[in-house]
Amino acid sequence: MTSTPDAILEDVDIVNRALARIGAPPVMALDDDDDFARAAQLIYLTDVEAALGRLRWRFASRTLPLSRLSAAPVSGWRHAYELPGGALGLPEHYLTDPRQPRNHLRNFSIEAGEVHCDADRLFARCTVMVAPTYWPPEFRRAIIIGLASAFCVPVTHDVTLAEKLRQEAYGDPREGGVGGLLGRAIANEIASSPPSDDMDESNPLTDARYGGWGF
Structure with a gap:
C-alpha cells in the first residue's frame, strides 16, 4: 500500500501507521468484512473519542x-x-x-x-469527531502510538511492549491518561489558545488533568 500524504489522511491511515509501529501488516479498509478490521475500527473510535474528550480542542x-x-x-x-x-x-x-x-x-x-x-x-x-487530516501532529502521534499499544497484545502477544507504548502515548497511569505524547499535545493546545474573556471559566489544563469535563 502506498503511503498517504498528511493532507488527505483518513481513519484507516492512522490505524495502518499504528500497525506499522508494531511490525504488523496494514488493513485495506476499516469496514471490510473481517474480524480484525472491525475490531480495529472500534478500538480506533474509542481511543479517539477518549482523547478528544480530554480538552476543548479547537x-x-x-x-x-x-x-x-x-x-x-x-x-x-x-x-x-x-x-x-x-x-x-x-x-x-x-x-x-x-x-x-x-x-x-x-x-x-x-x-x-x-x-x-x-x-x-x-x-x-x-x-465533534473530525478526520485525521485536521489533527495537529502531536495529537496524531499520540493516537498512533496509543493504538499501537492497543493492537500490540492481540497481534504480537508482547505485553511489555504494549505497556511501553501506552506509557509513551498517555504517560504514567498515575497521570490519568493525559501525560506522554497526549500531554504534550494538550500543553501545545493550551499555549497556543487565545486567552478567554470569561474569568469564571475553569482552567483548561486543570480540566484536562483532573477530568473536569468530557467524561
Missing part, C-alpha cells in the same frame, strides 16, 4: 444549530431544544448568536437530552 470544535421542540417544556422555560447529535459530551457553550461566540447563554437547564431556556434560537459550540 481543531475539533464546531458550532451547531439546535432544533427547537414544538411543545413548551414543563420546567417553566419558554422553549426546549434538542441537544445536537454527533457531539462528544455536552456542548462547551450555548449561544444565541453564532457571530458572537463570547456571549454565552448563562440561564438554561439540561433535562434528558434537551436544553431549556428562554432564547428564541440557540446554537451550541461542541466537540
Whole structure:
C-alpha cells in the first residue's frame, strides 16, 4: 500500500501507521468484512473519542444549530431544544448568536437530552469527531502510538511492549491518561489558545488533568 500524504489522511491511515509501529501488516479498509478490521475500527473510535474528550480542542470544535421542540417544556422555560447529535459530551457553550461566540447563554437547564431556556434560537459550540487530516501532529502521534499499544497484545502477544507504548502515548497511569505524547499535545493546545474573556471559566489544563469535563 502506498503511503498517504498528511493532507488527505483518513481513519484507516492512522490505524495502518499504528500497525506499522508494531511490525504488523496494514488493513485495506476499516469496514471490510473481517474480524480484525472491525475490531480495529472500534478500538480506533474509542481511543479517539477518549482523547478528544480530554480538552476543548479547537481543531475539533464546531458550532451547531439546535432544533427547537414544538411543545413548551414543563420546567417553566419558554422553549426546549434538542441537544445536537454527533457531539462528544455536552456542548462547551450555548449561544444565541453564532457571530458572537463570547456571549454565552448563562440561564438554561439540561433535562434528558434537551436544553431549556428562554432564547428564541440557540446554537451550541461542541466537540465533534473530525478526520485525521485536521489533527495537529502531536495529537496524531499520540493516537498512533496509543493504538499501537492497543493492537500490540492481540497481534504480537508482547505485553511489555504494549505497556511501553501506552506509557509513551498517555504517560504514567498515575497521570490519568493525559501525560506522554497526549500531554504534550494538550500543553501545545493550551499555549497556543487565545486567552478567554470569561474569568469564571475553569482552567483548561486543570480540566484536562483532573477530568473536569468530557467524561
